[in-house]
Amino acid sequence: MLEKLDPQKASLAIIVVATATIAGAWVFQFAGYDPCHLCLQQRWPYYFAIPFSLLLSVSAGKSLKGTRGGLYLLAVVMLGSAIFGAYHAGVEWKWWPGPDTCSGDISGGLPDLTKVVVACNEAAIRIIGISLAGWNAIISAVLAVVALAGAHHQGSSSVSQ
Numbered sequence: 001m002l003e004k005l006d007p008q009k010a011s012l013a014i015i016v017v018a019t020a021t022i023a024g025a026w027v028f029q030f031a032g033y034d035p036c037h038l039c040l041q042q043r044w045p046y047y048f049a050i051p052f053s054l055l056l057s058v059s060a061g062k063s064l065k066g067t068r069g070g071l072y073l074l075a076v077v078m079l080g081s082a083i084f085g086a087y088h089a090g091v092e093w094k095w096w097p098g099p100d101t102c103s104g105d106i107s108g109g110l111p112d113l114t115k116v117v118v119a120c121n122e123a124a125i126r127i128i129g130i131s132l133a134g135w136n137a138i139i140s141a142v143l144a145v146v147a148l149a150g151a152h153h154q155g156s157s158s159v160s161q
Contacts, residue, residue, distance in 0.1 A: 007067040008060035010150020014053040014074060014143055021139050022046040028132065033125055036118040037101060038088045042136050045081035049074055049143070071151035078144035085137030092123040092131050 005013065022043060029035055056070040091098035098120045118124075123131035130138070 005146060005149045006060075006153045007071055007150045008057055010071060010146050010153070011053045011057035011060060011067070013146050013150075014049060014078075015057065017139065017143060017146075018046045018049045018053065021136070022050070025132070028125065033132075034118045035124075036120040038084075038091070038098065038120045039118075039124075039133065042081065042085055042088065042133065045077050045140065048077060068151045071147045075144045075147035075151065078140045078147060081140035082137045082144060085133050085135075085140055088120065088133035089131055089137055091121050092133060094121065097121075 025035070025039075025043060052070065052074065056067050056074070059070075060067045087096075088098075090096050123133070125132060127135065
């Protein structure tokens with residue numbers, strides 16, 4: 001199935017899945033599941049991937065080489081997102097410590113009472129036993145594979161490959 005993903009279809013798939021993922025994060029936030037500092041940072045790759053994938057999709061017919069290069073870049077970004085999501089999920093499972101700024105500990109001084117403290121080492125919600133950070137790791141890894149599949153596509157083209 002992935003071999004049928006040409007660069008334009010891969011870009012479109014990334015737009016759709018990345019947009020649905022970030023929209024889902026916003027829905028959970030609106031529903032009262034406040035994101036922690038790490039959760040907010042995990043959104044950054046999506047904020048990059050969505051408009052960049054749109055740009056790649058539009059330019060796919062003009063520059064196959066450029067589109068492939070862009071898909072390789074997206075694969076690296078989403079792989080980094082997957083690793084970061086796995087790191088955060090590991091913090092939630094207490095497999096390793098998270099950053100001091102995410103523990104909710106105020107031993108370093110007075111707390112900022114204008115901000116909601118959301119601990120990064122506690123999963124706000126688990127769906128099928130997987131936290132949102134874990135789902136981010138999975139979705140990001142899938143998007144990295146989709147980007148690589150689109151970049152590696154060997155379909156016929158009038159542009160030299």
